[in-house]
Amino acid sequence: MLTRLASPTHEEVYRVEDRESGLRGFIALHSTRLGPAAGGLRMRVYDGDDAALEDVLNLSRGMSYKNAAAGLPLGGGKAVIIGDPMRDKTPQMLRAMGRAINMLRGRYWTAEDMGMSPEDMAEITRETRFVAGLDTGAHASGDPSPVTARGVLGAMRAGAAQLWGTDDLRGRHVAVQGLGHVGWHLCLLLHETGARLSVADMNPAHAASTVREFGATMVDPRVIHAVDADIFAPCAIGGVLNARSIPEIKAKMVCGAANNQLATPEDADRLRARAILYLPDYVANGGGIINVAAEILQIAPRAPWVEERLGAMQARMAHILTRAAGEGISPAILADRLVEEQLLQAAG
Template identity: 50%
Template structure:
């Protein structure tokens, strides 16, 4: 396995491999950028098929966190960590404490939090080994589960996307939600309350059944979600769901969801524009959770957090307008603005290399 020649490597500052046989820990920490501040990003635990898959995931996710923090106007960089293993079988307090030790060795360059396969309660154990952790339980001075805040930001983004593309609100529209984890479930609740019809899928049939009972959702098999008749597709599970196989099946008008790295490749953003499918760039729309946990690092201010999360919709509206004016994919329009804040240009998918402008205003304040 190589790092520098991996397709997903994009000028990452640091990649750390962790091994602790005593507790069965195999993990990778990727620090993509600390240009605007310490790298913040969640710790994911997942039964990857192999080490190369885990490396690709952590590199892509950490890069996306750099873009997400910049888009949200936060004084933070981007990082991520992954633990190789099944969280239902291998996650123990000793393993989590050992992960905290690994994070602590970086001396604050990387701040961790919950992610797929980990929970807020898990980080009470991580906190025993490092203070470089956010997204803690309220009993430990944290703000609790950030997932509802992520879902709220996605909801505001969907409202913005539907208004821009369809000129209407959500009542009576059909939204296809992929993944019913914490974010997807909270998003379903918000959409149902707004009067949207739901089509859902999840690898856990029990969760899908609960969504049908609680929200009146129609259930489809996971592979069928890409071809359902719905105005909006909200991917809230794993990344790379817009790809060569799925895109030709899609008839949506808007794609706006909570998953990271939804486009398998940059060219899929161009293909979405050609098909007149409006795409809400993932690193903009799903920043709500980051905004919330970042507030722990800076001092929690609920009013400020709520205002920033609501501002995700305004930021996206301006990105959509910029993309329309310039005839570019929305992903490209968002990236141009992110690179402006990072202070330079970069190769596609990379990070800025200049040491110039570090303007900290959110995108919503800077897009004409």
Template identity: 65%
Template sequence: MLTRIDCSTHEEVYRVTDRESGLEGLIAIHSTQAGPAAGGLRMRVYRGFDEALADVLALSRGMTYKNAAAGLPLGGGKAVILGDPRTDKTEAKLRAMGRAVAELEGRYWTAEDMGMSPEDMKVLAGEAEFVAGLADGRFASGDPSPITAQGVFNALKIGAARHFGSADLKGRRVAVQGLGHVGWYLCDYLAGEGAQLIVADTVAARVEEAQAKFGAELAAPDEIHRVVADVFAPCAIGGILNGQTVPELRASMICGAANNQLADDAAADALHARGILYLPDYVANGGGIINAATEILRIENRPRFVAERLAQLEQTMRGILAAAARQDTSPAHVADATVEQGMALRRAG
């Protein structure tokens, strides 16, 4: 059942419940100005409903900016299911969420995010047609994680060239927080370039596997931001860059796959004041939605579309970093201003 929640910052926000399956979730549509709202479905443990609501609101707004930065004719939306995907995920809950997506009649398209897989999307697709990230089908885009990681890796090299004077990552110490699908692929790319990895994850077996495969050093999840490194790559949940963590950082550049890494604008300013280069997350991690967009938009030549849009994102990142350096301000502010200007031009046109 969808229960609408009043929210002045978003077009539509719904609480999603299903008594039979025990589903409790949320769907937030931030904007459909550029096209249908698109953004993944994540499942994770929250401290309560209010935390989940804050997360889905921030994530859906971020998707509007991410899709705009990637030049996609899509708005921003997001969905969450409250619960541990390892123990609480059931087919009944996924089907119930699929029915909720169907009820929105295409105003919101979903895909996999944290705690979800292409197999889960197939279950949702049995109830709704507005599902991307499927493993099979003419326009199936599959797991977006490798493309997301590729975009983050490309951005990291762009940042390294500007910040360190060379895009060569050999010997660079990169601290990766979160070894989910995207974080793992990013480690693979970085190890292939000869980077020295320090990794952290809440799943002990995952870090042990990374140690064996990549020769990575290990750190505790709540300590990884403090390790001595050239680059800190947040690839877990958002808000990691905040008033407490920014003063503790011992890396001079930040580039990762996590959404909403900055807790607030003050964190962006604090990073800039410390001389830490922050690469705006929704520009760096836009590869996943580009990949999913090929399914939503029914793109015939997916590899070409993805390659062209990733190249466009690289140019956007270069422009943002150059402008931020000229203006002596955080790239986060330049990114927001750049995207908002583009959205204003589309509205005027």
């Protein structure tokens, strides 16, 4: 079921296969220096196994950085299932993934991510206890998406204060790309603050819902990044900030919930060269893992602990933006440097 793959960058990488259920996927543990690796399980269609492997490696590294930036005693891990979640997913497949996760004996904790639901995660718990973000249980934290969205909103406020001298988002135009669990909740919060919304999703029904609920303007997903907005919020897949898209961005700030938004490290400098303020994704979107961590660590009472860390995360973003501006570098470069120093210290 688990085949270990050699990796020069990650502590453990596994191919996961179960012929009976049709399961194909990967699990990657980037680092356990700060604690057990934690990160979500996603299911999506990939252009082959190599693309899925590249995704899980990048995402698990991002989780190491995200957990460290959030000040959590957790390392970084991720799991992916290859397939269409609307057509290919079965209870047998989910339980097979649960058995694979259980074989790692707590070195990796999983949670809900793209293409998965709380019901799916409950199915996985039939085979392993190393699952968080559940709806039931003594320390259940539920769907982490609303807390992720709150963290992104807090980051936007920090960016707004840096750019415009106020964290008030009332009247600001935000272009949101991706209207899954997190993207939808972010739209809800932005609507409540009085922001104006342009939205796009590959599923037209999702976009239509935000038009009805929040008075948003629906945009073609192929050009949402180029909308003449104040803020561009990528909340779908990674790699959307690249050599092709960056010259077309009209927003003054990029801040969203998607992981690995930069296609290459050089894209951080491309954004800075165009005077676009980029808020490092793993600092902005850490709210969900904070919520999940409370469950893993069995924190009680959970709510005050989560609130304190959400506040600290927004303060950290503000610090990164101020210091990066003072040093004349991209916030992404500074954020990476701070986290790498943190991980190096943890290594002893």
